[in-house]
Structures are given as C-alpha cells and as structure tokens.
Amino acid sequence: MLTTAERNASPAQRIEPLRILQSVQSDEHLVVHEVYRSIQGESTWAGVPCVFVRTTGCHLRCTYCDTAHAFYDGKMRSVDDVLAEVVGMSDGALVEITGGEPLLQRGTKTLIDRLHARGRTVLVETSGAVSLHDVSPHARYIVDVKTPSSGEDARNHAASWRLLRPGVDEVKFVISDVFDYEFARALVVRSAFPTGVTVLFSPAAPRMNPTELAERIIKDALAVRFQVQMHKVLWGDKSGV
Numbered sequence: 001m002l003t004t005a006e007r008n009a010s011p012a013q014r015i016e017p018l019r020i021l022q023s024v025q026s027d028e029h030l031v032v033h034e035v036y037r038s039i040q041g042e043s044t045w046a047g048v049p050c051v052f053v054r055t056t057g058c059h060l061r062c063t064y065c066d067t068a069h070a071f072y073d074g075k076m077r078s079v080d081d082v083l084a085e086v087v088g089m090s091d092g093a094l095v096e097i098t099g100g101e102p103l104l105q106r107g108t109k110t111l112i113d114r115l116h117a118r119g120r121t122v123l124v125e126t127s128g129a130v131s132l133h134d135v136s137p138h139a140r141y142i143v144d145v146k147t148p149s150s151g152e153d154a155r156n157h158a159a160s161w162r163l164l165r166p167g168v169d170e171v172k173f174v175i176s177d178v179f180d181y182e183f184a185r186a187l188v189v190r191s192a193f194p195t196g197v198t199v200l201f202s203p204a205a206p207r208m209n210p211t212e213l214a215e216r217i218i219k220d221a222l223a224v225r226f227q228v229q230m231h232k233v234l235w236g237d238k239s240g241v
C-alpha cells in the first residue's frame with residue numbers, strides 16, 4: 001500500500017527519481033532496481049522458473065501498489081551488463097522485465113531484442129498506461145489494465161488494446177471489489193480485446209476474496225482465466241521473490 005505522500009505525488013515528482021538516475025535517455029542503458037531468480041507467479045506462465053529484471057520508476061500511483069520500492073533507487077547499468085547477469089543466472093528460457101514501468105525507458109527495447117537473440121522468451125509486464133505502438137515485437141506483453149480501485153483507470157491507453165496479439169500477449173485485471181469486477185466484465189463482454197488474447201482476473205488480496213471472485217466468474221460464464229499471485233502464496237508480500 002502506498003503512503004499518502006506517494007499517492008499525492010505530482011506527475012513530475014513521480015518520475016523525478018528516474019529522471020535523476022537516468023539523466024540521458026539511452027538505448028544502451030537502463031536504470032535497474034533489482035535482478036533476481038524466482039518462479040513466475042502470474043499469467044499463463046505461472047509456475048515456470050524465471051529471471052526477473054525490475055526497472056526503476058513508475059508514473060502511476062495505484063492505491064494497491066505492492067512494488068513502491070521500485071519508485072526509487074536503482075542503478076544505471078549498460079544493457080549488456082544486465083544481459084550478462086540475466087544469462088548467467090539461469091539456463092532457463094524465461095525472463096520477465098517488470099517494474100515500476102519498464103516501458104518508460106528506451107533501453108528496455110534493446111534488452112528485449114538482445115535477450116530474444118540469445119534464445120530467451122521475454123515477458124514484459126506493463127501498466128497499460130504506455131502506448132504499445134512502438135514496442136519490440138520480440139516480447140510478450142502482459143497489460144495490467146487499471147481498474148477503478150487503482151485510482152489510475154483514467155490512464156489506461158485503450159488505443160493499444162487492439163494491438164495485442166492473440167496467443168501471445170495477455171491482459172490482466174487486478175480486482176479489489178465488485179465495482180472493479182463489473183468494470184472488467186463489461187470490457188470482456190464488449191470484446192475490448194482481440195479474440196484469442198488471454199484475459200486474467202486476479203483478486204487483490206486482502207480486499208477481494210478469491211473464492212468470491214471465482215464464483216462470480218463461474219456465475220457469469222466469463223471467458224477469462226482466474227489466477228492468484230503464486231509468489232505471494234509461496235512467500236507472502238515480500239520483494240525480490
């Protein structure tokens with residue numbers, strides 16, 4: 001959960017740590033908060049061992065944010081340095097670039113392309129508040145469409161939704177209450193996303209009871225995929241897992 005000061009930060013204040021750390025936007029550099037190995041906890045890739053690259057900085061302030069530590073700090077690194085660390089950490093094929101908001105940094109595109117060239121499957125978790133019109137085609141994008149309880153639903157970049165690729169990209173809704181559920185359901189029912197794009201409904205614990213969410217999905221016969229955050233089941237609300 002965010003502090004009041006974090007929640008009330010102005011747009012300029014929100015990206016100030018990123019601006020200071022990355023004084024020159026560069027295709028060859030990234031401000032990285034942490035790199036770690038874990039189990040993929042979400043999406044259709046849940047359960048697969050995965051190396052995570054968490055970038056610094058986010059321009060949103062979702063009320064339920066559990067990665068506020070990634071708003072600040074981090075280290076400016078060359079893309080090749082990050083690439084070498086990721087490749088050295090695992091022979092496995094799966095890598096996720098997350099944040100913060102990884103698409104705020106130009107170096108993310110370079111890292112995706114180089115990981116792809118090294119045979120890695122790359123997932124990018126994005127807030128959905130950044131355009132997908134000019135992103136690398138070599139990643140699979142998981143778009144966290146913001147629900148009303150996030151306080152950031154007005155920032156959804158809906159024009160990007162039609163660009164999502166069936167069988168490749170995925171959409172996620174974090175659902176805190178019945179209003180979020182109805183918001184997400186309405187988008188699914190009116191086919192806001194291309195047919196074949198997996199839609200994930202995830203309960204925001206402890207605000208939304210997972211059983212209640214599952215039962216609503218069943219009752220409404222919604223063609224979505226229910227998920228819980230597997231890493232939180234395993235390790236609780238800890239960073240770096």
Ligand code: SF4
Binds near residue numbers: 065066100
């Ligand atoms: S987009 Fe993600 S990192 Fe940014 S405030 Fe929302 S939950 Fe936190």
